[in-house]
Amino acid sequence: MEPNYRRCLSCRCVAPKQKFWRVVRIHPSRQIKLDQGMGRSAYICPQSSCLSAAQKKNRLGRSLGTSVPEEIYQRLWQRLEPSPWSIQRSND
Numbered sequence: 001m002e003p004n005y006r007r008c009l010s011c012r013c014v015a016p017k018q019k020f021w022r023v024v025r026i027h028p029s030r031q032i033k034l035d036q037g038m039g040r041s042a043y044i045c046p047q048s049s050c051l052s053a054a055q056k057k058n059r060l061g062r063s064l065g066t067s068v069p070e071e072i073y074q075r076l077w078q079r080l081e082p083s084p085w086s087i088q089r090s091n092d
Contacts, residue, residue: 003016003017003018004016004017005017006020006043007043008020008043008044008045008050009042009043009044009054009059009060009063010044010045010049010050010051010053010054010059011045011047011049011050011053013045017043019045019046020043020044020045020046021034021035021043021044021045021046021076021079022034022035022041022042022043023041023042023043023044023060023064023068023072023076024036024037024038024039024040024041024042025039025040025041025064025065025066026038026039027039027040030066032064032066032068032069032072034072034075034076040064040065042059042060042063042064044060044076046079046080047080048080051073051076051077051080055073060072
């Protein structure tokens with residue numbers, strides 16, 4: 001079976017959807033969630049350049065048709081930062 005391809009809303013890169021973060025506007029409540037739920041979805045590369053451009057130019061909000069809360073961007077930025085445990089493990 002062929003993989004499902006998606007496009008990053010920031011850099012326009014096409015890749016299998018597992019390579020992206022998924023941001024969802026839940027139907028009918030219009031809440032914004034990460035990675036789960038049914039509704040309008042937008043995909044973004046897990047890179048700081050894509051995330052900063054998406055935040056600066058409101059690409060997530062325009063793609064989803066609603067305002068994106070600041071906490072969603074904060075959670076995405078936290079995903080980019082390596083955890084102290086993973087840094088410690090890589091040095092072993």
